[in-house]
Amino acid sequence: MSMNTPADLRYATSHEWVRLDGDIATVGISDHAQEELTDVVFVELPASGRAVDAGDPTAVVESVKAASDIYAPVSGEVVDVNREVEADPSLVNTDPYGKGWIFKLKVTDATHVFKLMDAAAYENHIS
Amino acid sequence: MVLGNLESIVDAVLFAHVSGRVITLATSIRQVSPSRITDPCFFRGYPTKVSRRLTSTDPAFTLRRVISDLKSSPLQAAHVALGARLVPFAGWNMPVQYTSIIDEHTAVRTRCGIFDISHMGQFIVSGPNAAAWLNELLTNDIAKLGVGQGQYTLMLNENGGVIDDLIAYRTGEAEFFLVVNASMIDEDFFWMAARQDEQVVLQNESELWAGMAIQGPNAARIFSAVFPNEILPPRNGIMTTAAGSVVCRTGYTGEDGFEFFSPGAEAIGYWDQFLAAGAQPCALGARDTLRLEMGYPLNGSDLSPERTPIEAGLGCFCDLEKGDFIGRETLVRQKSEGPGMKLTAIRYLEKGPPPRSHYPVISAAGNVIGELASGVLSPSLMSGIGMAYLPAEFSTIGTLLSIEVRGKTFPAQVVKKPFYQIPHHK
Numbered sequence: 001m002s003m004n005t006p007a008d009l010r011y012a013t014s015h016e017w018v019r020l021d022g023d024i025a026t027v028g029i030s031d032h033a034q035e036e037l038t039d040v041v042f043v044e045l046p047a048s049g050r051a052v053d054a055g056d057p058t059a060v061v062e063s064v065k066a067a068s069d070i071y072a073p074v075s076g077e078v079v080d081v082n083r084e085v086e087a088d089p090s091l092v093n094t095d096p097y098g099k100g101w102i103f104k105l106k107v108t109d110a111t112h113v114f115k116l117m118d119a120a121a122y123e124n125h126i127s
Numbered sequence: 128m129v130l131g132n133l134e135s136i137v138d139a140v141l142f143a144h145v146s147g148r149v150i151t152l153a154t155s156i157r158q159v160s161p162s163r164i165t166d167p168c169f170f171r172g173y174p175t176k177v178s179r180r181l182t183s184t185d186p187a188f189t190l191r192r193v194i195s196d197l198k199s200s201p202l203q204a205a206h207v208a209l210g211a212r213l214v215p216f217a218g219w220n221m222p223v224q225y226t227s228i229i230d231e232h233t234a235v236r237t238r239c240g241i242f243d244i245s246h247m248g249q250f251i252v253s254g255p256n257a258a259a260w261l262n263e264l265l266t267n268d269i270a271k272l273g274v275g276q277g278q279y280t281l282m283l284n285e286n287g288g289v290i291d292d293l294i295a296y297r298t299g300e301a302e303f304f305l306v307v308n309a310s311m312i313d314e315d316f317f318w319m320a321a322r323q324d325e326q327v328v329l330q331n332e333s334e335l336w337a338g339m340a341i342q343g344p345n346a347a348r349i350f351s352a353v354f355p356n357e358i359l360p361p362r363n364g365i366m367t368t369a370a371g372s373v374v375c376r377t378g379y380t381g382e383d384g385f386e387f388f389s390p391g392a393e394a395i396g397y398w399d400q401f402l403a404a405g406a407q408p409c410a411l412g413a414r415d416t417l418r419l420e421m422g423y424p425l426n427g428s429d430l431s432p433e434r435t436p437i438e439a440g441l442g443c444f445c446d447l448e449k450g451d452f453i454g455r456e457t458l459v460r461q462k463s464e465g466p467g468m469k470l471t472a473i474r475y476l477e478k479g480p481p482p483r484s485h486y487p488v489i490s491a492a493g494n495v496i497g498e499l500a501s502g503v504l505s506p507s508l509m510s511g512i513g514m515a516y517l518p519a520e521f522s523t524i525g526t527l528l529s530i531e532v533r534g535k536t537f538p539a540q541v542v543k544k545p546f547y548q549i550p551h552h553k
Binding site for chain 1: 227228412483
């Protein structure tokens with residue numbers, strides 16, 4: 001398995017990644033997670049404006065064989081969702097850290113993002 | 128998200144031998160184990176039917192490793208070398224996918240795939256009374272089989288409910304080769320042994336035989352490449368090769384192809400030859416999508432001791448005129464009165480989340496009228512398909528229904544089986 005874990009992102013133990021830009025956190029699933037799922041065929045996005053707590057099931061990613069919840073890695077309000085990934089779920093497989101992002105949160109407290117794992121810790125977590 | 132090996136098998140019914148008990152694992156488990164993919168975990172104290180979402184912290188179950196309880200296929204080393212994901216299935220550690228379900232599915236529909244079916248069971252029934260005895264235990268008329276021919280048939284309980292579906296082949300005037308579901312080997316054998324006739328010898332040879340299913344439009348060519356001096360039997364036929372392997376022109380995908388059984392020790396050599404001739408390794412995940420596109424039932428999901436073959440739409444495999452057999456009475460009654468419930472094929476009318484077993488089926492009036500026995504996103508149709516036991520009045524082709532997924536409903540309608548037409552079917 002070739003693992004791709006960008007160093008500029010933070011990671012949750014439940015395999016979501018977070019990219020923080022000001023107080024906006026973009027969330028997707030890791031390369032490892034998409035590789036485990038394979039064949040993402042459906043993405044259910046949250047409603048914009050929804051307030052979520054860290055750990056809340058916020059989106060659903062489905063492969064042919066299973067449905068998996070995507071949890072909010074930090075608390076905040078959903079401010080954007082990726083309609084492109086809804087139309088073409090395979091983007092989660094082909095570009096998990098880019099076009100395959102799932103939703104954006106306006107975070108309640110940006111410092112919480114830094115409590116998540118860095119790339120080295122996440123790689124250790126999945127090895 | 129939660130990653131764990133058991134989520135890989137949500138569309139298959141599992142039978143796990145735990146503490147000597149056989150437990151049926153429900154199929155709608157969405158999230159189960161935070162453990163690594165390499166840890167085959169089984170459930171203990173597990174509810175036999177789960178319709179709500181579980182998480183790994185749910186007190187309803189605990190996880191336990193029972194690696195030593197799992198049987199391994201003679202082909203296991205080949206699967207590991209190919210990078211397969213292995214999961215517990217019917218008490219076996221079996222591959223669920225190699226590359227991806229869609230990729231493997233497509234290989235079978237367009238070229239040729241090879242499945243390890245070593246977990247399946249083989250019984251030999253012989254003796255002067257073998258045919259008559261089997262005809263009392265099975266629904267189809269075995270007397271119609273000439274030597275070298277096979278038929279799909281069912282074994283029923285006294286109430287007409289399905290114990291197992293199987294294929295019976297006549298290998299001699301007084302000898303039959305039965306291929307049964309892996310999860311049912313013990314139960315089938317005990318059921319038959321308890322009714323054994325003095326003039327019949329019943330042997331369970333399941334431990335001796337490895338099996339492979341070679342399926343797809345190129346299957347016959349691959350057979351000829353591996354066996355240049357043998358002739359593939361006709362549809363549903365059976366033959367023995369010069370080297371003593373068994374070849375059956377049957378399958379579970381709707382494609383042309385054959386099922387091949389050899390002694391376990393020889394399996395890896397044949398596997399390598401089939402691969403070299405062009406067959407692509409395919410696993411349980413694709414096997415499930417392929418069979419469901421054809422509307423073929425999976426015992427444990429679509430068939431159960433509470434449902435008869437008439438309700439399951441398998442009446443054509445039940446010969447009610449051949450004489451008495453176990454379960455016949457119920458079938459005769461249901462056939463004359465019409466079954467109250469019918470296993471109904473349902474297809475999404477638009478894009479939606481993949482339908483899965485246990486999802487509620489809703490009538491046009493908004494009532495819950497059943498739940499999916501099987502459901503999947505069809506890779507060939509790129510549309511959600513499923514089967515559900517519904518009251519007969521909702522089983523007419525064209526009936527509008529909807530499927531409920533996570534509280535939302537998605538429009539669907541009753542369609543004709545098979546869901547998918549094989550384009551190159553002769």
